[in-house]
Amino acid sequence: MTIDLAVIGGSGLYNFPGLENTSRHSVDTPFGTASGDVVIGDFAGRRVAFLARHGESHTVPPHRVNYRANLWALHALGARRVIGVNAVGGIRGDMGPRVIVVPDQVIDYTHGRYTSFCDVEGAEVRHIDFSEPYTEALRRELLDAAAAAGVAAIDGGCYGATQGPRLETRAEIARMKRDGCDLVGMTGMPEAVLARELELEYACLALVANFAAGCGDEAEISIEEIFAHLAAATAEVPRILGVLLKR
Numbered sequence: 001m002t003i004d005l006a007v008i009g010g011s012g013l014y015n016f017p018g019l020e021n022t023s024r025h026s027v028d029t030p031f032g033t034a035s036g037d038v039v040i041g042d043f044a045g046r047r048v049a050f051l052a053r054h055g056e057s058h059t060v061p062p063h064r065v066n067y068r069a070n071l072w073a074l075h076a077l078g079a080r081r082v083i084g085v086n087a088v089g090g091i092r093g094d095m096g097p098r099v100i101v102v103p104d105q106v107i108d109y110t111h112g113r114y115t116s117f118c119d120v121e122g123a124e125v126r127h128i129d130f131s132e133p134y135t136e137a138l139r140r141e142l143l144d145a146a147a148a149a150g151v152a153a154i155d156g157g158c159y160g161a162t163q164g165p166r167l168e169t170r171a172e173i174a175r176m177k178r179d180g181c182d183l184v185g186m187t188g189m190p191e192a193v194l195a196r197e198l199e200l201e202y203a204c205l206a207l208v209a210n211f212a213a214g215c216g217d218e219a220e221i222s223i224e225e226i227f228a229h230l231a232a233a234t235a236e237v238p239r240i241l242g243v244l245l246k247r
């Protein structure tokens with residue numbers, strides 16, 4: 001099967017609007033079950049595979065997502081290019097609610113997640129290069145498509161991946177800022193590194209839902225506001241990907 005692009009939807013993106021002639025695929029993987037069926041269909045004249053990272057009813061929290069099964073399933077169905085759509089909090093001042101960012105670096109603060117396909121008895125140990133965690137050509141395609149679609153998107157930024165499911169303390173965000181993080185999210189890793197292990201092209205489309213703890217004016221972060229901002233940013237995703245696929 002030829003798949004032109006796979007999309008992993010994060011919080012707020014549980015199905016792919018405009019995907020037509022769809023079929024559902026439940027894939028058995030050596031790593032267990034994926035977050036749900038992969039839905040394959042036509043969009044912008046191309047074959048697109050969609051998987052909801054948290055499940056279609058948002059029942060899988062970030063630390064319990066079976067990232068290995070998700071990427072394995074997409075790869076097994078024939079996907080070679082993957083866009084991870086991720087809700088994030090903004091740390092950098094210009095990365096406020098509803099801003100779209102295509103990050104170029106990652107710092108991983110998660111723990112207790114399976115971060116490698118080698119992590120099974122008898123598997124060959126590999127040390128892959130991860131200097132550049134995202135596929136630069138796919139990042140450029142995303143940025144060019146956003147520009148052509150008239151959607152503002154920031155080129156570059158460091159994604160700090162936290163464990164969740166709770167949001168961070170102000171002290172944790174202050175530390176992440178000192179470390180050089182521009183964004184914070186709970187699902188960017190190990191997805192990116194597992195994609196690299198499978199030699200998939202992978203880029204992240206980060207949608208800012210809120211200012212991270214201590215970065216905005218509010219004393220508390222409201223979940224209602226997070227989802228409202230997320231809905232607004234998510235509405236731009238099919239437009240960006242439509243242009244990307246037509247090029």
Ligand code: HPA
Pocket residue numbers: 087088089090162167168184185186209210211212213226
């Ligand atoms: N922190 C971590 N993940 C997030 C946030 C946040 O503030 N907002 C959306 N995803």
